[in-house]
Amino acid sequence: MRRLPPVLLEDGCSRELLSLIRTILAACKEISFRVGQGALSGVLGSTLDENIQGETQKKLDVLSNQLLKDILLETGYVKAIASEEEDYTVAGNPDAKFIVAFDPLDGSSNIDINSLVGTIFSIMEAPEGSDANDPSIFMQPGDKQVAAGYVLYGPSTMLALTVGKGTRIFTLDKTHGSFLLTHDFAQIPAKTNEFALNMSNQRHWQPAMQNYVADLLAGEDGPRKENFNMRWIAAMVGDVHRVLTRGGFFSYPADTKDPKKPYKLRLLYEANPMAMLIEQAGGIASTGTERIMSIQPDAIHQRVAVILGSKDEVETCLSYHN
Ligand code: F6P
Ligand code: MN
Secondary structure, three states: OOEHHHHHHHOOOOHHHHHHHHHHHHHHHHHHHHHHHHHHHOOOOEEEEEOOOOOEEEHHHHHHHHHHHHHHHHHOOEEEEEEOOOOOOEEOOOOOOEEEEEEEEEOHHHHHHOOOEEEEEEEEEOOOOOOOOOHHHHOOOHHHOOEEEEEEEOOOEEEEEEOOOOEEEEEEEOOOOEEEEEEOOOOOOOOOOEEEOOHHHHHHEOHHHHHHHHHHHHHHHOOOOOOOEEOOOOOHHHHHHHHHHHOOEEEEOOEOOOOOOOOOEEHHHHHHHHHHHHHHOOOEEEOOOOEHHHOOOOOOOOEEOEEEEOHHHHHHHHHHHO
Protein backbone atom coordinates (compact mmCIF):
# COMPACT_ATOMS: atom_id res chain seq x y z
CA MET A 1 0.00 0.00 0.00
CA ARG A 2 1.17 3.51 -0.80
CA ARG A 3 2.16 6.06 1.83
CA LEU A 4 0.84 9.60 1.88
CA PRO A 5 3.94 11.62 0.84
CA PRO A 6 4.53 10.07 -2.62
CA VAL A 7 0.79 10.10 -3.35
CA LEU A 8 0.54 13.82 -2.60
CA LEU A 9 3.69 14.70 -4.57
CA GLU A 10 2.13 12.85 -7.51
CA ASP A 11 -0.94 15.10 -7.10
CA GLY A 12 1.33 18.11 -7.65
CA CYS A 13 1.43 19.09 -3.97
CA SER A 14 4.50 21.23 -3.20
CA ARG A 15 7.03 19.99 -0.62
CA GLU A 16 6.14 22.98 1.55
CA LEU A 17 2.44 22.09 1.55
CA LEU A 18 3.27 18.43 2.11
CA SER A 19 5.34 19.37 5.16
CA LEU A 20 2.45 21.40 6.54
CA ILE A 21 -0.01 18.54 6.00
CA ARG A 22 2.39 16.13 7.72
CA THR A 23 2.66 18.54 10.64
CA ILE A 24 -1.14 18.56 11.04
CA LEU A 25 -1.18 14.77 10.81
CA ALA A 26 1.48 14.46 13.50
CA ALA A 27 -0.89 16.23 15.91
CA CYS A 28 -3.81 14.09 14.67
CA LYS A 29 -1.88 10.90 15.42
CA GLU A 30 -1.48 12.04 19.00
CA ILE A 31 -5.18 13.00 19.20
CA SER A 32 -6.02 9.55 17.80
CA PHE A 33 -3.94 7.97 20.55
CA ARG A 34 -5.60 10.04 23.30
CA VAL A 35 -9.11 9.38 21.96
CA GLY A 36 -8.27 5.67 21.81
CA GLN A 37 -7.07 5.68 25.43
CA GLY A 38 -10.39 7.22 26.52
CA ALA A 39 -10.98 7.02 30.25
CA LEU A 40 -7.49 5.54 30.75
CA SER A 41 -5.84 8.84 29.85
CA GLY A 42 -8.21 10.91 32.01
CA VAL A 43 -9.34 13.07 29.11
CA LEU A 44 -13.10 12.42 29.15
CA GLY A 45 -15.58 14.98 30.46
CA SER A 46 -15.93 18.75 30.31
CA THR A 47 -13.85 21.69 31.43
CA LEU A 48 -15.46 24.60 33.28
CA ASP A 49 -14.93 26.86 30.25
CA GLU A 50 -16.99 27.89 27.24
CA ASN A 51 -15.61 28.84 23.82
CA ILE A 52 -16.49 32.16 22.16
CA GLN A 53 -19.50 30.45 20.59
CA GLY A 54 -21.02 29.66 23.98
CA GLU A 55 -20.32 25.91 23.82
CA THR A 56 -18.93 24.08 26.85
CA GLN A 57 -15.42 22.89 26.06
CA LYS A 58 -14.69 19.22 26.60
CA LYS A 59 -11.25 18.31 27.94
CA LEU A 60 -10.43 16.64 24.62
CA ASP A 61 -11.51 19.78 22.67
CA VAL A 62 -8.97 21.79 24.63
CA LEU A 63 -6.25 19.16 24.41
CA SER A 64 -6.71 18.63 20.66
CA ASN A 65 -6.68 22.37 20.06
CA GLN A 66 -3.48 22.76 22.08
CA LEU A 67 -1.73 19.93 20.24
CA LEU A 68 -2.60 21.35 16.81
CA LYS A 69 -1.85 24.93 17.79
CA ASP A 70 1.54 24.12 19.37
CA ILE A 71 2.80 22.04 16.48
CA LEU A 72 1.53 24.44 13.82
CA LEU A 73 3.07 27.50 15.44
CA GLU A 74 6.30 25.69 16.35
CA THR A 75 7.17 24.28 12.93
CA GLY A 76 6.91 27.64 11.19
CA TYR A 77 4.87 26.61 8.14
CA VAL A 78 1.89 28.82 9.01
CA LYS A 79 1.37 32.55 9.10
CA ALA A 80 -1.75 32.27 11.28
CA ILE A 81 -4.32 29.81 12.54
CA ALA A 82 -8.06 30.03 13.18
CA SER A 83 -9.64 27.39 15.39
CA GLU A 84 -13.14 26.65 16.66
CA GLU A 85 -11.65 26.72 20.16
CA GLU A 86 -9.78 30.03 19.81
CA ASP A 87 -11.70 33.29 20.16
CA TYR A 88 -9.43 35.07 17.69
CA THR A 89 -6.90 34.10 15.03
CA VAL A 90 -3.38 33.40 16.33
CA ALA A 91 -0.34 34.73 14.48
CA GLY A 92 2.50 32.37 13.54
CA ASN A 93 5.56 32.88 11.35
CA PRO A 94 5.14 36.27 9.59
CA ASP A 95 7.09 34.98 6.57
CA ALA A 96 5.10 31.77 6.13
CA LYS A 97 2.90 31.20 3.12
CA PHE A 98 -0.05 29.24 4.54
CA ILE A 99 -2.92 29.82 6.94
CA VAL A 100 -4.88 26.97 8.54
CA ALA A 101 -8.44 26.93 9.90
CA PHE A 102 -9.45 23.88 11.92
CA ASP A 103 -12.06 22.24 14.10
CA PRO A 104 -9.75 20.33 16.47
CA LEU A 105 -12.38 17.84 17.62
CA ASP A 106 -15.61 17.75 15.68
CA GLY A 107 -18.60 15.96 17.20
CA SER A 108 -17.36 16.42 20.76
CA SER A 109 -20.73 15.41 22.26
CA ASN A 110 -19.68 11.90 21.12
CA ILE A 111 -16.47 11.84 23.18
CA ASP A 112 -17.93 10.55 26.41
CA ILE A 113 -19.99 7.83 24.70
CA ASN A 114 -17.00 6.37 22.82
CA SER A 115 -18.48 7.28 19.45
CA LEU A 116 -17.12 8.96 16.31
CA VAL A 117 -15.17 12.22 16.48
CA GLY A 118 -12.63 13.80 14.15
CA THR A 119 -10.42 16.75 13.23
CA ILE A 120 -11.33 18.94 10.22
CA PHE A 121 -8.82 21.29 8.55
CA SER A 122 -8.67 23.80 5.72
CA ILE A 123 -5.46 25.25 4.25
CA MET A 124 -5.25 28.48 2.26
CA GLU A 125 -2.45 30.83 1.22
CA ALA A 126 -2.14 34.15 3.00
CA PRO A 127 -2.37 37.16 0.67
CA GLU A 128 1.06 38.39 -0.38
CA GLY A 129 2.53 40.97 2.01
CA SER A 130 -0.28 40.44 4.52
CA ASP A 131 0.04 40.86 8.28
CA ALA A 132 -0.05 37.65 10.36
CA ASN A 133 -2.06 39.50 13.03
CA ASP A 134 -4.76 40.61 10.62
CA PRO A 135 -7.78 38.24 10.86
CA SER A 136 -8.99 39.40 7.45
CA ILE A 137 -6.38 37.12 5.82
CA PHE A 138 -8.92 34.34 6.50
CA MET A 139 -11.72 36.15 4.66
CA GLN A 140 -11.31 34.16 1.45
CA PRO A 141 -13.93 31.95 -0.22
CA GLY A 142 -13.54 28.16 0.01
CA ASP A 143 -12.47 28.09 -3.63
CA LYS A 144 -9.12 29.45 -2.42
CA GLN A 145 -8.39 26.35 -0.32
CA VAL A 146 -5.19 24.63 -1.47
CA ALA A 147 -5.94 21.56 0.66
CA ALA A 148 -8.71 20.30 2.90
CA GLY A 149 -9.23 17.19 4.95
CA TYR A 150 -10.42 15.46 8.04
CA VAL A 151 -9.10 12.72 10.28
CA LEU A 152 -11.82 10.44 11.63
CA TYR A 153 -11.10 8.74 14.96
CA GLY A 154 -13.19 5.60 14.61
CA PRO A 155 -12.54 1.87 14.91
CA SER A 156 -9.70 2.77 12.56
CA THR A 157 -8.23 6.26 12.16
CA MET A 158 -8.84 7.50 8.62
CA LEU A 159 -7.82 10.57 6.68
CA ALA A 160 -9.80 12.05 3.77
CA LEU A 161 -7.65 14.57 1.93
CA THR A 162 -7.73 16.68 -1.19
CA VAL A 163 -5.18 19.03 -2.70
CA GLY A 164 -7.57 19.77 -5.56
CA LYS A 165 -6.85 16.61 -7.58
CA GLY A 166 -9.63 14.36 -6.30
CA THR A 167 -10.35 13.10 -2.79
CA ARG A 168 -8.16 10.30 -1.45
CA ILE A 169 -8.77 8.28 1.69
CA PHE A 170 -5.96 6.89 3.86
CA THR A 171 -5.98 4.64 6.93
CA LEU A 172 -3.51 5.08 9.78
CA ASP A 173 -1.31 2.05 10.28
CA LYS A 174 -0.99 2.40 14.03
CA THR A 175 1.94 0.00 14.19
CA HIS A 176 4.21 2.10 12.00
CA GLY A 177 2.51 5.49 12.21
CA SER A 178 1.96 5.92 8.45
CA PHE A 179 -1.20 6.95 6.65
CA LEU A 180 -1.65 4.38 3.85
CA LEU A 181 -3.80 4.93 0.78
CA THR A 182 -6.83 2.64 1.12
CA HIS A 183 -9.49 4.31 -1.06
CA ASP A 184 -8.19 6.10 -4.12
CA PHE A 185 -10.23 8.84 -5.79
CA ALA A 186 -13.45 8.54 -3.83
CA GLN A 187 -16.48 8.96 -6.10
CA ILE A 188 -19.82 9.67 -4.45
CA PRO A 189 -22.63 7.82 -6.24
CA ALA A 190 -24.99 10.42 -7.77
CA LYS A 191 -28.05 8.62 -6.49
CA THR A 192 -28.80 7.69 -2.89
CA ASN A 193 -31.63 6.54 -0.65
CA GLU A 194 -29.99 7.59 2.60
CA PHE A 195 -30.34 10.96 4.32
CA ALA A 196 -28.78 12.49 7.45
CA LEU A 197 -30.53 15.31 9.33
CA ASN A 198 -31.25 16.10 12.97
CA MET A 199 -34.97 15.40 12.65
CA SER A 200 -35.73 16.87 16.08
CA ASN A 201 -35.39 20.32 14.46
CA GLN A 202 -37.95 19.55 11.73
CA ARG A 203 -40.61 21.97 12.95
CA HIS A 204 -38.08 24.83 13.04
CA TRP A 205 -36.92 24.49 9.40
CA GLN A 206 -37.89 26.73 6.52
CA PRO A 207 -40.77 25.53 4.26
CA ALA A 208 -38.46 24.33 1.45
CA MET A 209 -36.65 21.87 3.74
CA GLN A 210 -39.88 20.84 5.47
CA ASN A 211 -41.47 20.00 2.09
CA TYR A 212 -38.41 18.16 0.79
CA VAL A 213 -38.12 15.99 3.90
CA ALA A 214 -41.88 15.35 4.04
CA ASP A 215 -41.58 13.83 0.56
CA LEU A 216 -38.60 11.68 1.64
CA LEU A 217 -40.57 10.39 4.62
CA ALA A 218 -43.62 9.63 2.49
CA GLY A 219 -41.44 7.03 0.75
CA GLU A 220 -42.96 4.92 -2.01
CA ASP A 221 -46.44 6.24 -1.22
CA GLY A 222 -45.33 9.84 -1.87
CA PRO A 223 -44.17 11.80 -4.92
CA ARG A 224 -40.65 10.32 -4.76
CA LYS A 225 -42.11 6.81 -5.19
CA GLU A 226 -39.24 5.19 -3.28
CA ASN A 227 -38.25 4.62 0.34
CA PHE A 228 -35.46 6.47 2.13
CA ASN A 229 -33.43 5.44 5.14
CA MET A 230 -32.07 7.80 7.80
CA ARG A 231 -28.71 7.98 9.65
CA TRP A 232 -27.45 10.64 12.12
CA ILE A 233 -24.07 10.29 13.86
CA ALA A 234 -24.18 13.85 15.32
CA ALA A 235 -20.57 14.38 14.24
CA MET A 236 -20.29 16.00 10.82
CA VAL A 237 -17.03 14.19 10.26
CA GLY A 238 -18.75 10.79 10.71
CA ASP A 239 -21.76 11.66 8.57
CA VAL A 240 -19.62 13.13 5.78
CA HIS A 241 -17.34 10.10 5.88
CA ARG A 242 -20.34 7.85 5.23
CA VAL A 243 -21.43 10.11 2.35
CA LEU A 244 -17.91 10.01 0.86
CA THR A 245 -17.65 6.25 1.09
CA ARG A 246 -21.12 5.08 0.06
CA GLY A 247 -23.06 8.18 -0.96
CA GLY A 248 -25.86 9.96 0.86
CA PHE A 249 -27.49 13.26 1.61
CA PHE A 250 -26.40 15.34 4.64
CA SER A 251 -27.82 18.62 5.84
CA TYR A 252 -27.75 20.95 8.80
CA PRO A 253 -30.27 23.46 7.44
CA ALA A 254 -31.30 26.87 8.75
CA ASP A 255 -33.72 26.74 11.67
CA THR A 256 -35.59 29.20 13.87
CA LYS A 257 -34.99 27.40 17.19
CA ASP A 258 -32.70 30.18 18.42
CA PRO A 259 -33.28 33.40 16.44
CA LYS A 260 -29.73 34.52 17.26
CA LYS A 261 -28.29 31.35 15.71
CA PRO A 262 -30.06 30.40 12.47
CA TYR A 263 -27.23 28.08 11.37
CA LYS A 264 -25.11 25.53 13.20
CA LEU A 265 -22.05 24.64 11.15
CA ARG A 266 -19.08 26.94 10.76
CA LEU A 267 -18.04 28.05 7.27
CA LEU A 268 -14.26 28.26 7.59
CA TYR A 269 -13.41 25.05 9.40
CA GLU A 270 -16.44 22.79 8.83
CA ALA A 271 -18.46 23.68 5.71
CA ASN A 272 -15.63 24.78 3.40
CA PRO A 273 -13.21 21.85 3.90
CA MET A 274 -16.07 19.34 3.72
CA ALA A 275 -17.43 21.07 0.59
CA MET A 276 -14.04 20.74 -1.11
CA LEU A 277 -13.74 17.04 -0.23
CA ILE A 278 -17.31 16.44 -1.45
CA GLU A 279 -16.95 18.38 -4.72
CA GLN A 280 -13.62 16.70 -5.43
CA ALA A 281 -15.46 13.37 -5.12
CA GLY A 282 -18.22 14.37 -7.55
CA GLY A 283 -20.79 15.60 -5.01
CA ILE A 284 -22.41 18.98 -4.37
CA ALA A 285 -22.23 21.33 -1.36
CA SER A 286 -24.67 24.23 -1.10
CA THR A 287 -26.46 26.39 1.44
CA GLY A 288 -29.74 25.93 -0.43
CA THR A 289 -29.28 29.16 -2.34
CA GLU A 290 -25.57 29.28 -3.14
CA ARG A 291 -22.52 27.09 -3.54
CA ILE A 292 -20.69 26.89 -0.20
CA MET A 293 -17.20 27.44 -1.62
CA SER A 294 -18.31 30.65 -3.38
CA ILE A 295 -19.29 32.41 -0.14
CA GLN A 296 -17.19 35.44 0.76
CA PRO A 297 -16.70 35.08 4.55
CA ASP A 298 -16.98 38.06 6.87
CA ALA A 299 -16.10 36.51 10.25
CA ILE A 300 -13.89 33.62 11.35
CA HIS A 301 -16.64 31.84 13.29
CA GLN A 302 -19.35 32.57 10.70
CA ARG A 303 -22.03 29.86 10.42
CA VAL A 304 -23.90 28.65 7.32
CA ALA A 305 -26.65 26.27 6.29
CA VAL A 306 -25.18 23.11 4.77
CA ILE A 307 -26.69 20.73 2.24
CA LEU A 308 -24.22 18.27 0.72
CA GLY A 309 -23.72 14.84 -0.76
CA SER A 310 -24.86 12.77 -3.73
CA LYS A 311 -25.37 14.97 -6.78
CA ASP A 312 -28.88 13.92 -7.82
CA GLU A 313 -30.29 14.05 -4.29
CA VAL A 314 -28.77 17.44 -3.45
CA GLU A 315 -30.10 18.79 -6.77
CA THR A 316 -33.56 17.45 -5.90
CA CYS A 317 -33.40 19.19 -2.52
CA LEU A 318 -32.23 22.43 -4.17
CA SER A 319 -35.16 22.28 -6.58
CA TYR A 320 -37.46 22.69 -3.55
CA HIS A 321 -35.53 25.86 -2.65
CA ASN A 322 -35.83 27.50 -6.07
O1 F6P B 1 -19.65 20.75 15.13
C1 F6P B 1 -21.01 20.80 15.18
C2 F6P B 1 -21.63 19.43 15.22
O2 F6P B 1 -21.19 18.68 16.33
C3 F6P B 1 -21.43 18.61 13.94
O3 F6P B 1 -20.29 17.83 13.99
C4 F6P B 1 -22.68 17.77 13.88
O4 F6P B 1 -23.05 17.47 12.55
C5 F6P B 1 -23.70 18.63 14.56
O5 F6P B 1 -23.02 19.62 15.30
C6 F6P B 1 -24.58 17.85 15.48
O6 F6P B 1 -25.62 18.64 15.86
P1 F6P B 1 -26.81 18.13 16.82
O7 F6P B 1 -26.23 18.17 18.20
O8 F6P B 1 -27.88 19.13 16.61
O9 F6P B 1 -27.19 16.76 16.41
MN1 MN C 1 -17.50 20.65 14.68
